[in-house]
Amino acid sequence: MNEALLRELVPAVIAILVRRGAEFTAAEDAVQEALIRALETWPEDPPREAKGWLVAVAWRKFLDAARAETSRRGREFAVEIEPEAGPVAATDETLWLYFLCAHPSLSPGSAVALTLRAVGGLTTRQIAAAYLVPEATMAQRISRAKRRIAGLPLDRPSDSTTVLRVLYLVFNEGYSGDIDLAAEAIRLTRQLAASTDEPEVSGLLALMLLHHARRASRTEAGRLVPLAQQDRSRWDTGLIAEGVTILQAALTREQLGEYQAQAAIAALHADAPSTDDTDWVQIVEWYDELLRLTDSPVVRLNRAVAVGEADGPRAGLAALADLDRELPRHTASRAYLLERAGELEQAAALYTEASHAATTVPERDHLTREAARVRRLLTQVDIP
Structure with a gap:
């Protein structure tokens, strides 16, 4: 069974339940139960349409829990659909969930944890291991974040700047525990880029790819290796080419942002055969652009x-x-x-x-x- 597919579907399914009337915490819990059910049944009886199956089962789990809760005060819910329902229409649910999990009322650490849990589909244990904290500590952090965003209006609750900052925080954590957070951040940013055409989203994705391309050469026997001393033959030329292509397309939009400027600097480093051959004059010019944007x-x-x-x-x-x-x-x-x-x-x-x-x-x-x-x-x- 394709567990990666399951994780990619999580944010859209959570968002669908929330838009149908479920509170965020209840929706996330119901989706997790649906995922467990999928892991149990899909190997023997895979559904015709994965997303529709998850939505149906998660909604049923939510309804069961809601009916058992007398405090719900008779809220009316949509008619339950069968597990073998047809395809669910593609909307902006995933994009909406990115914005909700990066809500400005959350601290950066809480926004990162909630994004990894709800959008990334990681378990609390995995997130705790990645951040080297006890699982109970991470569970409390995620619970507090869920409570803070509970009941927020269902319009766009944040802006792209906050969302991108959260994803960049995830990327900069690199690798720890059994989760490669840099790779996870790239996956989530790719997913975001597929949901929006904002140039800065592409700029962040390009920046991540260009930095990630140099990863293998950054350490040697546990020691940091400065850029000037890195073995450039170990750089991933495929990631570099992809990052440059994405960046060039973003720059043609003429809506320059800080991530595009940072990616342009990273591209100049990636393009040079050595430190001495780097176009430092152009790099200084890009830093001047970046200063105008951020100071x-x-x-x-x-x-x-x-x-x-x-x-x-x-x-x-x-x-x-x-x-x-x-x-x-x-x-x-x-x-x-x-x-x-x-x-x-x-x-x-x-x-x-x-x-x-x-x-x-x-x-x-x-x-x-x-x-x-x-x-x-x-x-x-x-x-x-």
Whole structure:
């Protein structure tokens, strides 16, 4: 049985039940029961139309539960349909559920968890393992999120910016437990892109594909490998080509957004045979576009490093000097630019300082090795 198909159908089926009058929590519970029933019966007796079968069985489960609830106060429900009902019309149910699960009243963490549960079809245990928290903790988080959105009006409850931010948060979690969250985010973004023609959705999908294409080369024996040192022969050229094609189509719409700009930067990196051959001038120009869209301090920091590549390390240091030194990666970026400028002693000290402030073990170990490497260089040159 195709379990991937089941997971793809989950959001549309939940949304259909909600639009018929079920509360979100009750709809999600009913769909989960229908999925269990499908796992039990489909191998021996597969339905003619999977989505219609799930809708029918889930609606029946919901009706049974609702009738047992005296507090429902006689709400009228639609006529029950049979499990072998015909095809369910394709509407915007899936798109609507994306917006509901990313409702602005939810915290980012709650929106991510609810999206993975309701839209992604993952179990609470899988989500908890991916985020390295106890299952009970994740169950409480999801329950609170469901309660918060219960009873919200059935119009579009959020906007695409919030939805895309939630999906990007999922993507950036990468891989943990038995769930590849980066791949899951790509799957969900593909599904969203099939439901809407917004260029920024395509921009986010392109960005994810371009970053994911470099995944195999980012670590080696558990160690972080910087972009300049990555084995580019290990990059997935198929994903790169797909990402570039999607991005180019989005850019022709002339509705530039931050994800399209980020994807353009990623595409320039993916297109270059080496760091030295990268079109750093164009990358700086794209960072300028990104700043006009976001004015983010992190973007300014990344732009300063790109300026250091395009115009020399002193120019990069000058751009970096105007930024808050408490920014993540500020110290490490300054160390890198100082090393390129020949200021090895300062660079070694700053790499060490940055390692102490690192928030992950791989990052800390990488910066510690960089400090040791530069100190070895110091022993090979005469310091005036």
